[in-house]
Amino acid sequence: GAGVSQSPRYKVAKRGQDVALRCDPISGHVSLFWYQQALGQGPEFLTYFQNEAQLDKSGLPSDRFFAERPEGSVSTLKIQRTQQEDSAVYLCASSVGRRLPQQYFGPGTRLTVT
Amino acid sequence: DAKTTQPPSMDCAEGRAANLPCNHSTISGNEYVYWYRQIHSQGPQYIIHGLKNNETNEMASLIITEDRKSSTLILPHATLRDTAVYYCIVKRQGGSEKLVFGKGTKLTVNP
Numbered sequence: 001g002a003g004v005s006q007s008p009r010y011k012v013a014k015r016g017q018d019v020a021l022r023c024d025p026i027s028g029h030v031s032l033f034w035y036q037q038a039l040g041q042g043p044e045f046l047t048y049f050q051n052e053a054q055l056d057k058s059g060l061p062s063d064r065f066f067a068e069r070p071e072g073s074v075s076t077l078k079i080q081r082t083q084q085e086d087s088a089v090y091l092c093a094s095s096v097g098r099r100l101p102q103q104y105f106g107p108g109t110r111l112t113v114t
Numbered sequence: 115d116a117k118t119t120q121p122p123s124m125d126c127a128e129g130r131a132a133n134l135p136c137n138h139s140t141i142s143g144n145e146y147v148y149w150y151r152q153i154h155s156q157g158p159q160y161i162i163h164g165l166k167n168n169e170t171n172e173m174a175s176l177i178i179t180e181d182r183k184s185s186t187l188i189l190p191h192a193t194l195r196d197t198a199v200y201y202c203i204v205k206r207q208g209g210s211e212k213l214v215f216g217k218g219t220k221l222t223v224n225p
Contacts, residue, residue, distance in 0.1 A: 004157070031211055042201060042215030043158065056212065091157050093213075101211060102148075105157030 002026070004106035006092050012112045013082045021077045021109045025094030032075050033103060034067055035091040043091055049075060050097070082113045118202045123220045126196075132189040134219050136202030139183040145206045147178060148213070149187045151198040158201065158215075161187065192223045 005024045013019050025032050031050055035043035036059075045059040051072040060067070064082075069075040079086055089110050093103040119137040126132040138147065148163040162169055162176045164185075169176045175188040189196055201218040 033212065035213075035215075042199075042217055043213070045212040045214065048210075048212055056210065059212070093157070095211070098208060098211070101205075101207065102160040102163065103158075103213060104160065107155075107157050 004092055004094055004104055006090075006106040006109050008109060009107065010110050010112075012114060015084060015113055016081055018078065018080045019082055019111065021079075021090050021111070023075045023077070023092030023094075023106060025073065025075070025092070026104055027073075028096075029094035029104075030072075030097040031095040031103075032069055033093040033095075034075070034077050035093065036061075037089040037091055037108070039088075046077070046090075079111075082111075084113050087111055087113045118204055118216055120200075120202055120216065120219045122217065123222070125222050125224060126189075126192045128194060128223055128225050129191055132192040132196065132221055132223070134187040134189075134200050134202075134221060135184065136187070137184045138202070138204045141182050141204050142206065144208075145204045147176065147185050148203040148205055149174070149176065150201045150203065150213070150215075151196075152201070152218070153195075153198040161200075192221075194223050194225065197221060197223045 007022045033048050034046040037043040047067045048056040049069045064080045066078045089108040091108045093105045095103045149161040150158040152158045164176045178185045199218040199220050
C-alpha cells in the first residue's frame, strides 16, 4: 500500500513569506508526527497528533510554527514569516499507535528560505 | 528517555556482516531499544526494536547485552544499499511517542 507522502518535496521561500507543508499519512494510522532535520543532524521532534488532537507541541520552536490535523488524517505544518534558520527538511511520520509504535516516515519537504 | 552513544562512522565491505554498536548505560527497565536508518535524501526507516531478548527480522538482528547497557545491530550480509546513517534510540513504551534522535552512525558499505 501507499506510504506516507509529503508535498511539496521542495519549497523555496523568501524571508518573511508564509509556507504550508502537507502530510498524507498511511490510511488508518492514528498517530502523526512532524520532525525538523537540519543539515548533518538527526531529526528533531516538533509536534504529535493522536487522531485530530494535538497532544504534544513541545518541539515547535516558536509561535510562528503551527500544525493542524482537523479530520484526523491529512496534516498541515504552517510556518509564518519564515526566517533563514527555518531552512531544513521537514519530515512527517505516522504510526498505528501505542500498540505498534514503529513510525513510518515520508520523504520530507526541503524548505530553503532565501 | 535514556541517552545513547554511537560511533560517528563505520566502514564495512560488501557481503560482510556490519555490526553497529550502541551504548545506553542509563537505560531503564521499561525502555525499549529501537533502530532506524536514513538513506541519503530519504526519511528514516524503522529496522527493529527489542526490550531484553535478542530479536531478528528480515532486515537485521538486534543483540542486547544481559545488563541491557549496550546493544549491537547486525546486518548479516551488507550491500551497497545499506549505506546510511543508523540511529539507536531508547524509548519507553507507553511514554511519549516521540523519537529522540542522536547523530547516529554513518555506515559506508564499500565494494
